[in-house]
Amino acid sequence: MAHASMSIEANPSNIPGLSTRKFIVWLFLASEVMFFTGLIATYIAIRFGGAQWPIVSEKLNVPLVAINTFILIVSSVTMVLAYAAIENGDTKRLNRFLVATMLLGALFVSIQGYEWSSLLGEGTTASNGLFGATFYTLTGFHGAHVSGGVLALVFVVFRSWRGHYSLENHLGIELMGLYWHFVDIVWIFLFTILYLI
Amino acid sequence: MTQTPETHAAKPNYLRIFVFLAVLTAVEVFAAFSIATPWLRVSFLLLLALSKAGLVAAYYMHLRFDKIAFRVIAFGPLVLVALLTTVLFLERNLGR
Numbered sequence: 389m390a391h392a393s394m395s396i397e398a399n400p401s402n403i404p405g406l407s408t409r410k411f412i413v414w415l416f417l418a419s420e421v422m423f424f425t426g427l428i429a430t431y432i433a434i435r436f437g438g439a440q441w442p443i444v445s446e447k448l449n450v451p452l453v454a455i456n457t458f459i460l461i462v463s464s465v466t467m468v469l470a471y472a473a474i475e476n477g478d479t480k481r482l483n484r485f486l487v488a489t490m491l492l493g494a495l496f497v498s499i500q501g502y503e504w505s506s507l508l509g510e511g512t513t514a515s516n517g518l519f520g521a522t523f524y525t526l527t528g529f530h531g532a533h534v535s536g537g538v539l540a541l542v543f544v545v546f547r548s549w550r551g552h553y554s555l556e557n558h559l560g561i562e563l564m565g566l567y568w569h570f571v572d573i574v575w576i577f578l579f580t581i582l583y584l585i
Numbered sequence: 586m587t588q589t590p591e592t593h594a595a596k597p598n599y600l601r602i603f604v605f606l607a608v609l610t611a612v613e614v615f616a617a618f619s620i621a622t623p624w625l626r627v628s629f630l631l632l633l634a635l636s637k638a639g640l641v642a643a644y645y646m647h648l649r650f651d652k653i654a655f656r657v658i659a660f661g662p663l664v665l666v667a668l669l670t671t672v673l674f675l676e677r678n679l680g681r
Contacts, residue, residue: 406654414658421659425666429673445618454614461610465603468645472599569645573638580634584617585627 413563417570420533424574427529428581431522439518447512447519449503450583456499457579460534463492464572467565477555483548486561489568490541493534500531523582530578533571540564597644609637 435441444450470485504524514524544564547553553561613633620626643649648656 406652410655411658414655418658418662421662422666422669425662426669429666429670432670433673450614450617454610457610458607461603461606464606464641464645465599468599472596475596566646569641572645573641576634576637576641580613580630584613584630 407559409559409563410566413566417566420570420574424529424577427526428577431526431581434518434522442519444583444585447507448583449506452499452503453579453583456496456503457575459492459499460496460572460575463489463496464569466492467568471558471561471565474553474555474558474561479548479551479553482553482561483545486541486545486548490538490545493538493541493568497531497534497538500527500534526578526582530571530574533574537568537571540567597649599644602640602644605640606637609633609640 466485466488470482470489473479473481473485504527507520507523512520512523514520541564544560547560613630616626616629616633620629642659646659648659
């Protein structure tokens with residue numbers, strides 16, 4: 389078992405110069421691309437397939453979600469600045485930007501929670517129509533991914549505080565960043581398709 | 586865990602990319618409420634979304650500077666997705 393894992397670690401992808409963990413994370417992200425695009429394609433097919441649809445700008449709080457979109461974009465910047473910091477060996481800035489990313493992610497999820505509770509209060513549920521069903525499915529799966537990312541960031545911040553990352557050893561930060569930016573990209577499309585079109 | 590050899594030499598200006606993303610988001614919200622022609626509005630909004638996603642993938646995920654294998658892994662599913670979506674819409678239209 390140990391021997392097997394060592395040989396996988398040594399040359400997992402059979403492509404020289406590729407790291408195992410990064411390769412695996414990219415494969416995971418590729419599967420996530422297909423997952424979310426399947427959901428989005430289904431949404432488009434339902435929405436433009438003749439289903440009754442409310443006027444989105446009247447039903448949803450677009451200004452609030454635009455601010456939330458901005459928050460997620462800022463969190464992507466803080467994440468990439470955390471990576472840039474550790475590439476320069478600056479662990480203080482790394483800690484600062486990681487904490488900022490974590491807090492911004494938590495803020496995004498909190499605002500989404502507020503949006504959901506407002507919609508539920510107005511009687512829009514997942515079971516009373518195709519609009520609610522598709523809206524909660526898409527935003528719910530994305531919100532779950534952001535929440536998972538925030539939990540992962542708690543772990544990464546903890547390791548960072550304990551001095552785990554350095555100039556020579558920071559692949560974990562890069563992989564965390566790949567996941568976080570992917571979640572940002574998914575939201576870029578969801579915001580356009582769910583709220584603006 | 587050591588630093589990977591595929592990490593990039595060039596360092597993009599991350600804050601400049603952020604400014605582009607913020608401006609594109611503002612334009613997106615403005616366009617959603619100001620372009621009256623539906624096909625033009627939808628096309629323009631999708632173009633903006635693709636531009637934003639492209640900026641994040643190219644610069645924040647470093648695909649522009651990384652190994653070509655990662656670009657293949659990242660864009661490969663998009664081909665499958667295009668096929669899936671085409672089949673989905675063809676099936677829907679043929680079913681009418």
